[in-house]
Amino acid sequence: MQTSASSPVFPSELWLEIIPHLELKPLIAIRCTSRVLRTFAASADIHPYRKSFLSIYLDLIDRPWFLETRPWLLKNLRPFDRQAYLDAIAAFPDVYIPEDFAMWILEWPERAVIRCLWPGLPFDQGFDLRDRVQRRPGWNGLGMVPPPVLAFTMSEDDEAGLNVFTHTPGLLLWDQVYSRIEYLLLHRGERFRGYVVGGNYRFYAEILSNPDEPDPDPDELFWTSWIAYLEHSVNAVQIQYKSHQSRGVFSSGHSRVLDPSERVSASLVAWPPVPA
Numbered sequence: 428m429q430t431s432a433s434s435p436v437f438p439s440e441l442w443l444e445i446i447p448h449l450e451l452k453p454l455i456a457i458r459c460t461s462r463v464l465r466t467f468a469a470s471a472d473i474h475p476y477r478k479s480f481l482s483i484y485l486d487l488i489d490r491p492w493f494l495e496t497r498p499w500l501l502k503n504l505r506p507f508d509r510q511a512y513l514d515a516i517a518a519f520p521d522v523y524i525p526e527d528f529a530m531w532i533l534e535w536p537e538r539a540v541i542r543c544l545w546p547g548l549p550f551d552q553g554f555d556l557r558d559r560v561q562r563r564p565g566w567n568g569l570g571m572v573p574p575p576v577l578a579f580t581m582s583e584d585d586e587a588g589l590n591v592f593t594h595t596p597g598l599l600l601w602d603q604v605y606s607r608i609e610y611l612l613l614h615r616g617e618r619f620r621g622y623v624v625g626g627n628y629r630f631y632a633e634i635l636s637n638p639d640e641p642d643p644d645p646d647e648l649f650w651t652s653w654i655a656y657l658e659h660s661v662n663a664v665q666i667q668y669k670s671h672q673s674r675g676v677f678s679s680g681h682s683r684v685l686d687p688s689e690r691v692s693a694s695l696v697a698w699p700p701v702p703a
Contacts (some may be wrong), residue, residue, distance in 0.1 A: 446471035451534035457680040476527045479654045492668040519576045522613045525621035555646040568599030576601040596698040623656040624649045
């Protein structure tokens, strides 16, 4: 069989069989080998989560601020055992790890981390204008070892109209100083499973039950999947980048090391909560 630099060695049908079995990093790499393989990667029957991650990655690296946000990240990245991290979360009772989050932990390229949210980055990241990098003020919950699974409180009315509180396990993602805390809900049941919630230490179930609400409370936001949350994160950085372009510095306005005693979540309850 004759080959060239722009054509694959194997028949097209074989590539279309191979590509769906590739994880995210090889899938990204194979797109760079030739135009033909890039076409195959686009048309192959890839796992839907992996296809979404690939789309987010390609969108991310095409943003004007992507390279500008890498120096601090590359300087602070540290290796961690990805499977052991998931196993530590799974060790908590009554916990379900959403498949899209698990695939992200196992396969996402660490050098393409979005908004510095990653188990291999420091818990307390502080902020320094000299870094010229967008980093949210607060604490990277995924950087805590062991992973912090907390008792997330939901409020709703029972049949008698009385306000009752229920608890569900939630993985702490980000604890923003004086502001919102973000969780990944690890509920075993179908209800709210895999939601990402940003708000105070508790949430109203009625809000979570209406994902199409046109005007959600800006202090109580949520996303129905990890993939939707990542897409939001890329767009959030873009909005902030544009707002700071005229200042000549890409920053979030904080230039100090954060005091762990200020953590909003310090008063929250570990999962599972101890019965009163």
